[in-house]
Amino acid sequence: MGVRIDLTQEGLDHVEDTVQLLFVYIGMLKRIGPRRAPPRRQSSSEEKTCMRQTVLPLVKEVHNRLLNCSTTERDSSASVKTVLEQLIPRNMICFVVMKENSDLENLEREQYYGIEYRRTKLDAASLKRFGRALRRKSELFYLPEEDGKYSPRKLVLKTTKNGEIEKPHILTSDQFKRIWYLKNRRASRSFIEIHANLTLPAVASDSKSQVMAQLFAKCFEVELFAFSSPYSNLFKYQSISLSIKFLQDG
Known part of the structure; x- marks a missing residue:
């Protein structure tokens, strides 16, 4: 899942609001749990x-x-559930890429993409705000209920x-x-x-x-x-x- 925010004043003013919506979406996935997507006929x-x-x-x-x-693995509900349980604000790492950071020294380098950053912790107010978003139920994000009666069990080409x-x-x-x-x-x-x-x-x-x-x-x-x-x-x-x-x- 990816979110793109425009580098405008309006976009930068709502970065934290966008992150908050992401935690609302993650909370919805955690409450529903792993599901197997049926093949579309x-x-x-x-x-x-x-x-x-x-x-x-x-x-x-x-x-x-x-x-x-x-x-x-094609069907690993336990692994999916374990990953969802780890998606909490305290386990998240936020990267802020800014032109002003190019002059900073003693930066850490990210393992996979080689991005230089300085490790900081989220403040208590942000952790509390994102934690509330994780527990919030919203009608904006939902998944349809499973219907085993009409879900195909075997893919047969017509x-x-x-x-x-x-x-x-x-x-x-x-x-x-x-x-x-x-x-x-x-x-x-x-x-x-x-x-x-x-x-x-x-x-x-x-x-x-x-x-x-x-x-x-x-x-x-x-x-x-x-x-x-x-x-x-x-x-x-x-x-x-x-x-x-x-x-x-x-």
Whole structure:
């Protein structure tokens, strides 16, 4: 969640009011607790757009695995609740970026973005004001009630109303991926290809390094198939095309 405030006198005069509204919103989330968002049913006119969007989670999964990053759990109500409980005014750090601060010395540097700042504590009056906002109930922020009767439990893609087609219909195609669908008696879901272009160092003169490079490419292909397995219900066939190019010696 992000809030943008104009750098005008009117905007700067209401910075604390904006922060107070953020705590009202956080208080609403804490009272409601974690919820699982049901998937929105797609109409037949939106089905093609939905097909284009299905590749995004796959790309994110591959990106996280290649960087050896831990992926977020799909359903972790306990973790969400723990994070919400920590969102209190006393645990917040406020950054004020000002041109006048550039001349200050002995500043701390923020870990992730490298922003220089001076650590200060909120005054007691602000903590009390934001604490009241955290407990305040407001009609401005709300979430609809859960309705288990009409919430879909399983995502099933709708079939198109058109008849069979002879040629594949390309949904998206670039140097990294190609998604298309072909409606006939054998195919009822979309197809996807993943193109991975690997450029490896010059190893032509070293047979051992060349074998290790080929082994790396094969392991990379196996891992990509493993990543795409959770999406087998969305795509009928999945294939991976690897293009390996070695740099020349000298």
